[in-house]
Amino acid sequence: MSHFGRSGPPDISDTYSLLVLNITFRTTADDLFPLFDKYGKVVDIFIPKDRRTGDSRGFAFVRYKYADEASKAVDRLDGRMVDGREITVQFAKYGPNAERIHKGRIIETSPKPISSHKSRSRSPRKRHRDDYRDRDYRRRSRSRSYDRYERDRYRGRDRDYRRRSRSRSASPDYKSRRRGRYDDERHCRSPSRSVDSRSPARHSPSPRRSPSPKKSISPQRSLSPRKSPRDASPDNRSRNGRSASPRSVSPRGRPDASRSPSPRHSNGDE
DNA sequence: GTTGAGCGTT
Numbered sequence: 003m004s005h006f007g008r009s010g011p012p013d014i015s016d017t018y019s020l021l022v023l024n025i026t027f028r029t030t031a032d033d034l035f036p037l038f039d040k041y042g043k044v045v046d047i048f049i050p051k052d053r054r055t056g057d058s059r060g061f062a063f064v065r066y067k068y069a070d071e072a073s074k075a076v077d078r079l080d081g082r083m084v085d086g087r088e089i090t091v092q093f094a095k096y097g098p099n100a101e102r103i104h105k106g107r108i109i110e111t112s113p114k115p116i117s118s119h120k121s122r123s124r125s126p127r128k129r130h131r132d133d134y135r136d137r138d139y140r141r142r143s144r145s146r147s148y149d150r151y152e153r154d155r156y157r158g159r160d161r162d163y164r165r166r167s168r169s170r171s172a173s174p175d176y177k178s179r180r181r182g183r184y185d186d187e188r189h190c191r192s193p194s195r196s197v198d199s200r201s202p203a204r205h206s207p208s209p210r211r212s213p214s215p216k217k218s219i220s221p222q223r224s225l226s227p228r229k230s231p232r233d234a235s236p237d238n239r240s241r242n243g244r245s246a247s248p249r250s251v252s253p254r255g256r257p258d259a260s261r262s263p264s265p266r267h268s269n270g271d272e
Numbered sequence: 273g274t275t276g277a278g279c280g281t282t
Contacts, residue, residue: 024277063280
């Protein structure tokens with residue numbers, strides 16, 4: 003359909019990339035081309051697609067030949083209704099042409115012309131982005147959905163990387179967070195755990211791995227809840243007279259503490 | 273059939 007991106011990234015040396023957000027998931031490059039081409043010379047349009055589903059991710063990159071045209075497109079197309087949705091057009095920041103960007107501040111991709119008109123395009127967008135407190139809930143909501151299948155295939159590394167990048171800009175403590183994430187990942191990939199998980203998988207059932215220590219108590223009351231009262235605590239019943247659950251009933255004592263340290267005893271006995 | 277923060281490919 004779209005002749006864009008048929009041979010990968012063309013010549014980005016003299017192009018200015020615009021990031022188009024909030025586009026519909028069915029909007030294609032061909033749909034954006036006429037729109038953006040009206041305001042300048044569009045050399046390429048790229049819409050990142052999902053690796054798994056191959057569907058659009060909801061944003062696109064439009065490359066202009068000249069910065070002034072790009073800025074004009076930003077000013078004119080930002081907030082434009084496309085396919086029933088208001089798109090967001092802004093200069094790309096983390097793209098392959100980041101070499102032109104200096105610490106988040108665009109050098110060449112952001113000439114003076116837009117400096118004056120930029121306010122207009124940024125105002126509406128900012129209001130929708132920063133003022134929305136539901137962002138957290140929305141983000142998490144989607145995160146869960148993504149994790150669902152990402153964990154099955156990609157471990158969600160790609161998404162994490164991008165999310166962290168954004169956080170880094172706002173928070174210099176990214177180091178702390180990054181370390182935490184790293185630690186978490188490492189912990190998850192712990193060899194001991196991996197081996198442990200795999201070992202019992204084909205070697206023997208897993209129900210024995212974790213409940214090992216608890217097993218002492220579990221089988222005892224689970225296997226023979228009736229046998230215990232009359233076999234293990236005849237004295238208790240005698241003392242209470244008519245206790246329905248001698249082991250469970252403890253008015254003042256601490257049966258839990260007493261039973262805890264002596265699970266092996268019962269087990270060994272049995 | 274769905275979703276809605278965000279920054280990209282041969």
